Amino acid sequence: VAVVLKSSQEIEKMRRAGRVVREVLELVRARVRPGATTYDLEKAAEARLNELGVKAAFKGYHGFPCVLCTSVNSEVVHGIPSPKRVLKEGDIVSVDCGVVMDGYYGDAAITVPVGAIDSKAEKLLKITEESLKAGIAAVRPGATLGDVGAAVQGVVEGGGFSVVRDFVGHGIGAAMHEDPQVPNFGEAGRGMKLRAGMVIAIEPMVNAGKPDVRVLKDGWTAVTDDGSMSAHFEQTVAVTDTGARILTE
Ligand code: MG
Numbered sequence: 001v002a003v004v005l006k007s008s009q010e011i012e013k014m015r016r017a018g019r020v021v022r023e024v025l026e027l028v029r030a031r032v033r034p035g036a037t038t039y040d041l042e043k044a045a046e047a048r049l050n051e052l053g054v055k056a057a058f059k060g061y062h063g064f065p066c067v068l069c070t071s072v073n074s075e076v077v078h079g080i081p082s083p084k085r086v087l088k089e090g091d092i093v094s095v096d097c098g099v100v101m102d103g104y105y106g107d108a109a110i111t112v113p114v115g116a117i118d119s120k121a122e123k124l125l126k127i128t129e130e131s132l133k134a135g136i137a138a139v140r141p142g143a144t145l146g147d148v149g150a151a152v153q154g155v156v157e158g159g160g161f162s163v164v165r166d167f168v169g170h171g172i173g174a175a176m177h178e179d180p181q182v183p184n185f186g187e188a189g190r191g192m193k194l195r196a197g198m199v200i201a202i203e204p205m206v207n208a209g210k211p212d213v214r215v216l217k218d219g220w221t222a223v224t225d226d227g228s229m230s231a232h233f234e235q236t237v238a239v240t241d242t243g244a245r246i247l248t249e
């Protein structure tokens with residue numbers, strides 16, 4: 001596993017990319033409402049990226065057609081925005097965005113409620129976001145990837161939900177996906193040690209039911225096998241001398 005450490009200059013470039021990702025996610029969040037389509041979200045994100053002159057990371061990536069991934073309810077990740085996909089009250093929609101600026105990537109995701117959602121869905125969003133925070137809190141030089149995964153998994157399973165195993169977080173830098181893989185599960189003390197200058201995307205995907213997922217015939221959309229709802233939160237995080245710095249805030 002070849003891990004590329006980043007200089008402070010490179011991390012500043014990633015911070016600039018990360019700020020744009022956050023701006024786009026917040027703009028999209030404000031447009032989520034019953035009656036909106038996932039393609040409305042895509043168009044809003046694309047228009048803002050065009051205004052800023054910033055290149056989307058996902059569009060064209062292995063042929064992915066859009067700047068956002070929009071994954072509704074039992075869709076876990078990699079949903080394709082569509083004018084036919086109308087959001088309705090009680091849905092949840094996961095929105096994932098990546099950009100590349102000056103050769104460096106930022107990648108983050110949020111799950112947004114559509115209008116009023118039921119208490120189980122509300123808990124799913126809360127626990128998933130908390131599990132991401134716990135994973136980030138475990139980041140410091142000398143901690144291991146197992147520490148990060150165990151922190152995420154502990155929060156998720158403590159909340160009565162399950163962690164997806166088939167998709168994981170990743171190193172990120174001059175490529176969107178670099179080594180190492182960053183699982184959202186694991187054993188404390190196991191796995192690669194983190195070092196200052198590493199940058200990783202931590203991205204728990206959490207199912208209300210069982211962890212199993214499958215990919216639909218479109219070749220992209222991953223859904224829960226049992227039809228349960230799924231949430232996804234992601235941040236790009238740099239390992240610093242003292243802990244973690246979130247680059248996508
Ligand atoms: Mg992402």
Ligand code: MG
Binds near residue numbers: 169
């Ligand atoms: Mg990612």
